[in-house]
Amino acid sequence: MSALAEFDLVIRGGTVATASDTFRADVGIRDGRIVALAEGLETGGEVIDASGKLVLPGGIEAHCHIEQESGMGLMPADDYRSGSISAAFGGNSCFVPFAGQRRGMTIAETVALYDSRAAPKSVIDYSYHLIVTDPTELALTTELPEAFARGITSFKVFMTYDQAKIDDGQFLDILAVAKAHGALTMVHAENDAMIEWISRRLLDAGHTEPRYHAVSHPALAEEEAIHRAISLARLVDAPLLVVHVSTPGGAKLVRDARRSGAKVFGETCPQYLFLTRDDLDRPGREGAKFICSPPLRDRATQEALWGHVQSGTFSLVSSDHAPYRFDQSGKFHAGPDASFRQIANGMPGIEMRLPLLFSEGVNKGRITLNQFVALSATNAARIYGMYPAKGTIAIGADADIAIWDAGEVRIAGEMHDAMDYNPYLGFEVTGWPVTVLNRGNRIVDGGELCASPGDGRFVVRKPVDLTGMPGHRADELNPEKNFGAKIAP
Ligand code: URP
Ligand code: ZN
Ligand code: ZN
Numbered sequence: 322m323s324a325l326a327e328f329d330l331v332i333r334g335g336t337v338a339t340a341s342d343t344f345r346a347d348v349g350i351r352d353g354r355i356v357a358l359a360e361g362l363e364t365g366g367e368v369i370d371a372s373g374k375l376v377l378p379g380g381i382e383a384h385c386h387i388e389q390e391s392g393m394g395l396m397p398a399d400d401y402r403s404g405s406i407s408a409a410f411g412g413n414s415c416f417v418p419f420a421g422q423r424r425g426m427t428i429a430e431t432v433a434l435y436d437s438r439a440a441p442k443s444v445i446d447y448s449y450h451l452i453v454t455d456p457t458e459l460a461l462t463t464e465l466p467e468a469f470a471r472g473i474t475s476f477k478v479f480m481t482y483d484q485a486k487i488d489d490g491q492f493l494d495i496l497a498v499a500k501a502h503g504a505l506t507m508v509h510a511e512n513d514a515m516i517e518w519i520s521r522r523l524l525d526a527g528h529t530e531p532r533y534h535a536v537s538h539p540a541l542a543e544e545e546a547i548h549r550a551i552s553l554a555r556l557v558d559a560p561l562l563v564v565h566v567s568t569p570g571g572a573k574l575v576r577d578a579r580r581s582g583a584k585v586f587g588e589t590c591p592q593y594l595f596l597t598r599d600d601l602d603r604p605g606r607e608g609a610k611f612i613c614s615p616p617l618r619d620r621a622t623q624e625a626l627w628g629h630v631q632s633g634t635f636s637l638v639s640s641d642h643a644p645y646r647f648d649q650s651g652k653f654h655a656g657p658d659a660s661f662r663q664i665a666n667g668m669p670g671i672e673m674r675l676p677l678l679f680s681e682g683v684n685k686g687r688i689t690l691n692q693f694v695a696l697s698a699t700n701a702a703r704i705y706g707m708y709p710a711k712g713t714i715a716i717g718a719d720a721d722i723a724i725w726d727a728g729e730v731r732i733a734g735e736m737h738d739a740m741d742y743n744p745y746l747g748f749e750v751t752g753w754p755v756t757v758l759n760r761g762n763r764i765v766d767g768g769e770l771c772a773s774p775g776d777g778r779f780v781v782r783k784p785v786d787l788t789g790m791p792g793h794r795a796d797e798l799n800p801e802k803n804f805g806a807k808i809a810p
Pocket of ligand 3: 384385386641643
């Protein structure tokens with residue numbers, strides 16, 4: 322091979338940023354992986370001119386609902402084709418949607434179902450977090466360990482939603498099994514009884530409008546549940562990730578738990594940083610577009626949550642893309658006059674997550690470029706067992722790369738998902754990904770999709786990375802020595 326043919330592709334002249342460093346370098350790519358980082362790389366292969374642009378790790382979207390029946394039994398608008406395409410246009414080269422176990426279904430059946438949904442359609446690499454709604458003896462002793470061995474190393478539980486919630490004993494069982502195998506348990510933390518109790522009274526009083534969704538999901542419901550979830554995780558010394566934290570009180574619980582030695586991670590989402598509960602008051606039924614759980618809060622909450630993004634309380638800012646159209650297939654599946662209790666929960670955002678975070682975070686000086694990289698890709702790769710193959714720009718890593726134009730201004734409009742609305746419509750957003758690569762292949766370039774359904778590969782994930790977590794001792798990853806292994810059923 323001649324020296325000039327050493328690379329299949331060189332990204333030339335850009336500014337590379339990782340979670341820790343920013344530097345000028347060309348990126349040499351061979352067989353889908355990064356093999357050189359240096360100035361002046363020559364090649365006989367392809368060249369992408371990245372001068373004046375940022376060369377960042379491709380985003381990893383770690384919280385999205387794709388082709389997954391909701392707690393109300395509703396299918397979202399996006400399947401693995403449209404969902405992955407929208408993710409790619411938003412600068413992501415990998416995502417981890419949920420594989421949701423329906424009660425009565427085994428874990429093995431659940432995983433097989435999601436394989437059949439994802440493999441033929443995804444244009445980007447993917448894995449799943451396994452939602453456990455039915456922790457039977459078989460699931461705990463055999464099926465969760467089997468899923469783990471197959472590279473599905475994160476399990477999610479719900480403390481609310483009738484069709485999904487588990488009780489505290491079941492939660493402990495799952496935490497203990499997860500701990501024994503090095504898996505991470507994620508939790509949707511809201512106090513179910515509080516929500517039910519308030520909702521019943523609101524409906525009895527004739528309060529059915531979207532705005533009452535926020536009233537029925539008070540901050541206290543989140544804070545109580547986060548406190549309980551952290552306490553359960555501490556009991557068995559298991560790692561826990563609290564998803565979509567929407568309250569300053571919840572964020573403080575996560576922060577304080579880490580400070581006092583618990584292995585607790587936190588995630589928030591763009592909707593809690595950029596939208597408020599006032600959006601639920603939009604005229605007509607428009608407020609339904611902004612119903613999600615936990616609900617949107619207020620301006621003061623936005624500011625407080627930004628503080629926690631800046632200070633590192635949150636390891637992840639994920640979209641919680643849960644796309645239900647503004648029609649009878651989605652939001653109004655229960656009819657045009659559906660009450661706030663019947664309107665589908667969730668909103669889209671998989672394509673807007675990174676541009677919003679870049680524009681309002683990096684360009685407005687709230688976070689550094691390196692923090693942006695950590696929040697968009699590196700932390701997810703570490704926490705969810707994909708690092709260093711994914712989530713960074715380094716020799717040997719997959720060439721999952723997003724090239725950004727930090728100065729490009731767009732007014733947010735229609736996205737590439739299957740939705741009929743964008744909650745961020747009309748937002749002025751500065752900084753967009755212009756070229757996205759997955760394992761060295763262009764998947765988006767100059768506004769065009771270059772990948773085909775089925776190009777994405779399943780990522781076999783490793784155990785949760787607890788490096789640097791407070792209280793971490795090497796022994797804790799040894800299944801022979803930990804408490805979870807001894808009590809796991
Ligand atoms: O309202 C939301 N976020 N719906 C999606 C399901 C969930 O709670 O994560
Ligand atoms: Zn949730
Ligand atoms: Zn969610």
